[in-house]
Amino acid sequence: xxPLIQHIQKVxxxxxxxxxxxxxxxxxxxxxxxxxxxxxxKRCLLYFFxxxxxxxxxxxxxxGVEQTLQFxxxxxxxxxxxxxxxxxxxxxxxxxxxxxxxxxxxxxxYELMLAKFPIIENYFRLxxxxxxxASLLRVRMISRMPKDEFYDLFQSKYPEFIQRIPQKVLAxxxxxxxxxxxxxxxxKVKKKTNS
Amino acid sequence: xxPLIQHIQKVxxxxxxxxxxxxxxxxxxxxxxxxxxxxxxKRCLLYFFxxxxxxxxxxxxxxGVEQTLQFxxxxxxxxxxxxxxxxxxxxxxxxxxxxxxxxxxxxxxYELMLAKFPIIENYFRLxxxxxxxASLLRVRMISRMPKDEFYDLFQSKYPEFIQRIPQKVLAxxxxxxxxxxxxxxxxKVKKKTNS
DNA sequence: CGGTCTCTTGACGGAGTTCAAAGCTAGTGG
DNA sequence: CCACTAGCTTTGAACTCCGTCAAGAGACCG
Numbered sequence: 001x002x003p004l005i006q007h008i009q010k011v012x013x014x015x016x017x018x019x020x021x022x023x024x025x026x027x028x029x030x031x032x033x034x035x036x037x038x039x040x041x042k043r044c045l046l047y048f049f050x051x052x053x054x055x056x057x058x059x060x061x062x063x064g065v066e067q068t069l070q071f072x073x074x075x076x077x078x079x080x081x082x083x084x085x086x087x088x089x090x091x092x093x094x095x096x097x098x099x100x101x102x103x104x105x106x107x108x109x110y111e112l113m114l115a116k117f118p119i120i121e122n123y124f125r126l127x128x129x130x131x132x133x134a135s136l137l138r139v140r141m142i143s144r145m146p147k148d149e150f151y152d153l154f155q156s157k158y159p160e161f162i163q164r165i166p167q168k169v170l171a172x173x174x175x176x177x178x179x180x181x182x183x184x185x186x187x188k189v190k191k192k193t194n195s
Numbered sequence: 196x197x198p199l200i201q202h203i204q205k206v207x208x209x210x211x212x213x214x215x216x217x218x219x220x221x222x223x224x225x226x227x228x229x230x231x232x233x234x235x236x237k238r239c240l241l242y243f244f245x246x247x248x249x250x251x252x253x254x255x256x257x258x259g260v261e262q263t264l265q266f267x268x269x270x271x272x273x274x275x276x277x278x279x280x281x282x283x284x285x286x287x288x289x290x291x292x293x294x295x296x297x298x299x300x301x302x303x304x305y306e307l308m309l310a311k312f313p314i315i316e317n318y319f320r321l322x323x324x325x326x327x328x329a330s331l332l333r334v335r336m337i338s339r340m341p342k343d344e345f346y347d348l349f350q351s352k353y354p355e356f357i358q359r360i361p362q363k364v365l366a367x368x369x370x371x372x373x374x375x376x377x378x379x380x381x382x383k384v385k386k387k388t389n390s
Numbered sequence: 391c392g393g394t395c396t397c398t399t400g401a402c403g404g405a406g407t408t409c410a411a412a413g414c415t416a417g418t419g420g
Numbered sequence: 421c422c423a424c425t426a427g428c429t430t431t432g433a434a435c436t437c438c439g440t441c442a443a444g445a446g447a448c449c450g
Binding site for chain 1: 256257264276280313316317323326330334338370
């Protein structure tokens with residue numbers, strides 16, 4: 001069974017969903033490492049579901065530095081949701097961090113699908129509930145927690161990310177410079193060998 | 196017509212919703228300024244819809260300082276959504292910043308209502324979509340933007356807040372100390388009188 | 391009024407940035 | 421399969437934003 005259908009069944013606790021009708025709204029696409037899926041200031045036409053691989057969403061800040069706001073591993077959704085719904089220009093760029101397979105859906109199809117299948121409406125309500133809660137938690141982590149503690153926390157909570165993601169990108173996600181991340185890592189290694 | 200019903204109609208673009216059935220799931224409560232609606236580490240049993248007034252959601256950080264993560268004005272929903280759904284202890288405190296009237300709903304009633312009225316499922320999906328996008332934007336604002344610029348931006352985007360909210364709380368939302376906020380305000384006044 | 395809370399001011403220190411330059415890796419083409 | 425290069429990562433030094441502390445001035449409420 002397709003990973004998306006599995007995910008819908010799991011999230012909504014509803015077994016036996018007939019997947020073919022739902023999958024017919026989507027198209028499969030494959031991207032190479034570093035490919036751009038959505039570009040800042042271009043119209044946002046697609047919503048992505050990660051089947052295999054890893055994406056990141058970032059923007060370019062006031063002095064030209066890329067700031068990563070989100071990652072999407074398997075079974076995550078990603079787009080600039082505001083721009084997607086309004087069919088407007090994206091405020092973010094989405095890039096593949098690895099070779100990545102996604103399902104894509106257009107805004108009209110997204111609306112159609114939601115209107116036609118109550119279970120999908122339910123599914124997305126739950127997906128957003130979680131995403132929202134996760135985003136709040138993110139703000140909580142960032143806000144005034146010493147950065148080295150934040151790094152520790154992130155490391156212990158998402159060890160998979162540390163391995164899959166370049167330091168530079170990780171630093172921009174955690175909210176500091178690559179140089180400082182490097183310094184932190186050195187400190188941590190020292191501590192470990194001491195204890 | 197009740198503000199909640201108006202809001203549902205507006206968000207879902209569906210006029211003529213019969214409100215009484217929906218409102219029967221809720222209870223109205225009134226709070227005074229500084230009253231606590233939900234307390235950190237107590238079970239989170241209610242979801243709040245602000246009819247009139249203003250709430251804030253905060254937690255107490257690792258050295259005992261209150262960090263504000265969200266405000267809720269008229270027509271906003273607020274609770275610790277994770278704790279609410281799981282019926283567990285809240286990670287946040289919710290407090291009234293003004294005399295505030297809210298609608299409250301329990302978790303069982305929330306589930307019932309969603310299951311019974313597809314339009315409500317649709318409504319909450321849209322509400323979370325927005326809340327999620329707003330939360331992302333928040334992270335975007337915080338991340339490595341110089342704090343004085345962040346203050347400017349917030350001021351120009353939400354002037355109503357600046358007036359309704361105590362400085363101390365505003366500082367904790369913006370991610371810096373009351374002392375530094377005070378310093379910023381002084382600078383701004385100077386600039387204005389110069390120009 | 392008095393007492394408690396909030397806001398302001400200023401001095402000081404340190405966490406984290408910036409800049410520059412030197413290793414390192416991984417991807418590319420021959 | 422190796423050599424070369426562009427981009428990552430590390431290091432170190434200088435600097436600065438912003439937090440901490442302490443103390444005074446206002447504001448609000450009973």
